[in-house]
Amino acid sequence: MTTGPATTSDAALRTALDGVRAFILDADGVLMYRGAPIDGSPAAVAELRRRGIPYRVVTNFSSAHRSTLAAWVGKATGMPVDAAEIITAASAAAAYTAAHHAGGPLLVLSAPDARREWAGQQVLSPDEADARTEPVAAVVIGDAGDDLSYRNLDIAFRQLKAGAAFVAMHRNPWWMTPKGFTLDAGAYVLGLEAALGRRAVICGKPSPVVFRQAVAELRAELAGRDGGSTESRLRIGDIAMVGDDPKADIAAALRVGLLGILVLSGKVDAAEAARSRVRPDAITDSLASIVHALENMPGTSGRA
Ligand SMILES: [Mg+2]
Incomplete structure (x- = not known):
């Protein structure tokens, strides 16, 4: 996918990510496209893990149990996927x-x-x-x-x-x-x-039901890690949703108060993103760019 005038500058992307402590990731168009892993996405997910930044993969795919899906994605991307990190419409x-x-x-x-x-x-x-x-x-x-x-x-x-x-x-x-x-x-x-x-x-996207469930799980994960300290309670605005669909991912995420970051590695290119009436907090080429920007912001994300 090409980047164009619609994409956010590196500096603006870092500003948008300032304070982000957790992620909600779409699967198709963010991790995989047409059944194959997107360049840099498996490494980006591995980096989130390494930094202790919690995430959930949220997908409307619903004809299989999460454990089956985790095995498929693991096989396609070569990265270990935990069924508990996935939320499907089912x-x-x-x-x-x-x-x-x-x-x-x-x-x-x-x-x-x-x-x-x-x-x-x-x-x-x-x-x-x-x-x-x-x-x-x-x-x-x-x-x-x-x-x-x-x-x-x-x-x-x-x-x-x-x-x-x-x-x-x-x-x-x-x-x-x-x-x-x-x-x-x-x-x-x-x-x-x-x-x-x-x-x-x-219950699936673009419904707030699935996003609220992801937020609750991310909160529980961080609270469990921090011993339940209320000071560290994850706020909804501290979570970024990364998706390739301006309406089903980004507009839906913005409606519940999440940050919405549109990636151009799936459904839409820069020109379509520019034409969309949806205004994401940032637009960038892929998940790899987002995680790369995080790497350049030491100490602002992930209370690892
Ligand atoms: Mg998608």
């Missing part, structure tokens, strides 16, 4: 139902591997849900592939109509795969919303 939805519908029966339409995120929660099959006289506590719609059948969606619809809470991983109507344009699970969410006349709680 894990965010599972954390949401654990917090808001604890102990309640759930109908979760997702890929079987991603459904492992609900381990310990009461997940019913569509038939089990349909056989009950009371509605389930919540219906979760995710990337279930062929399980997003008429039959299962009709059962989900009836549960929702009877009063179940409506939770969804994302509202993306389509995405690009090796097949080309591919129908995504968000199209079914939009259809159910139209049929019901009410909106789902979205």
